[in-house]
Amino acid sequence: xxxxxxxxSGSDTDIKGPGxxxxxxxxxxxxxxxxxxxxxxxxxxxxxxxxxxxxxASPSLGLRMTELQFLNSSGINLLYKFAIAARKKxxxxxxxxxxxxxPWQGKSLPNLxxxxxxxxxxxx
Amino acid sequence: MDGIIGEYKExxxxxxxxxxxxxxGAFPVKWNQCSVAADFFAEYFADVGEGGLTEEAERRDFxxxxxxxxNELIENAVKFCAGGTVVIDAGVDAGEFVVVVSNQIATAAVxxxxxxFAELLDGDPAELLMQRVEENAANPxxxxxxxxxxxxxxxxxxxxxWRFDPAPGNPDNALLKTTARLQVKSS
Numbered sequence: 001x002x003x004x005x006x007x008x009s010g011s012d013t014d015i016k017g018p019g020x021x022x023x024x025x026x027x028x029x030x031x032x033x034x035x036x037x038x039x040x041x042x043x044x045x046x047x048x049x050x051x052x053x054x055x056x057a058s059p060s061l062g063l064r065m066t067e068l069q070f071l072n073s074s075g076i077n078l079l080y081k082f083a084i085a086a087r088k089k090x091x092x093x094x095x096x097x098x099x100x101x102x103p104w105q106g107k108s109l110p111n112l113x114x115x116x117x118x119x120x121x122x123x124x
Numbered sequence: 125m126d127g128i129i130g131e132y133k134e135x136x137x138x139x140x141x142x143x144x145x146x147x148x149g150a151f152p153v154k155w156n157q158c159s160v161a162a163d164f165f166a167e168y169f170a171d172v173g174e175g176g177l178t179e180e181a182e183r184r185d186f187x188x189x190x191x192x193x194x195n196e197l198i199e200n201a202v203k204f205c206a207g208g209t210v211v212i213d214a215g216v217d218a219g220e221f222v223v224v225v226s227n228q229i230a231t232a233a234v235x236x237x238x239x240x241f242a243e244l245l246d247g248d249p250a251e252l253l254m255q256r257v258e259e260n261a262a263n264p265x266x267x268x269x270x271x272x273x274x275x276x277x278x279x280x281x282x283x284x285x286w287r288f289d290p291a292p293g294n295p296d297n298a299l300l301k302t303t304a305r306l307q308v309k310s311s
Contacts, residue, residue, distance in 0.1 A: 103188025
């Protein structure tokens with residue numbers, strides 16, 4: 001029997017795994033991050049590919065983190081690298097929606113501004 | 125080989141303390157079990173340490189910080205474990221959460237790690253973090269982010285230390301003990 005417990009499933013704009021979901025809502029041009037993301041660096045690849053694709057298709061983009069309870073350092077790396085990719089692309093309007101009741105967001109989201117000074121961080 | 129880098133401290137029996145031992149040789153630790161173990165420690169110590177954290181915001185911050193730091197340390201120990209056990213020994217004493225996570229590594233890796241750990245503590249963590257992320261973005265083939273200790277230092281103000289000892293019964297391995305300390309109530 002194959003162990004599929006840590007494999008993501010779903011389409012290339014709706015990535016689901018045990019305890020998490022990352023999906024792109026095309027009408028609002030928003031990527032929703034939900035649950036607990038503590039994957040290994042290589043396991044983030046499908047999410048990284050999706051972020052690259054939506055950034056290419058749409059320079060105006062929202063990242064909704066208000067349902068993302070935990071993110072490990074490999075996931076933080078993914079977010080910061082996305083900010084650098086947006087900076088290199090230029091002319092992007094990226095808004096991150098965070099929550100003041102989720103501790104990692106208050107600690108690690110502000111760093112996004114160092115990689116992408118034009119990013120807007122909205123904390124509910 | 126012996127030696128200490130940074131501020132090395134072990135938990136004591138003066139306050140609540142829990143030790144968990146994994147035996148990955150017989151039963152490998154699945155990646156998501158790092159998260160489960162980290163959350164257990166975070167939830168446990170939020171409730172027992174010095175009467176527990178009664179303020180909702182304080183409790184949330186403690187669980188978030190301890191959960192993050194421990195998950196990173198356990199992920200490292202599981203990922204780099206070269207045999208033997210993975211031990212998590214944590215306690216709360218005098219307003220401080222202290223954890224030591226131990227795993228064996230190849231003796232040949234010790235010198236490189238010693239340099240790496242010393243560099244982490246010598247530089248400005250916020251600047252080192254910036255540099256490392258820019259390097260990661262420029263080198264997509266890298267398989268580790270290298271941000272675990274840097275985020276602990278920069279974003280969580282954790283105090284870190286490392287200790288190298290000979291691994292009991294295995295001359296090819298060294299025992300690496302990593303310690304992290306966090307204030308229970310962040311000011």
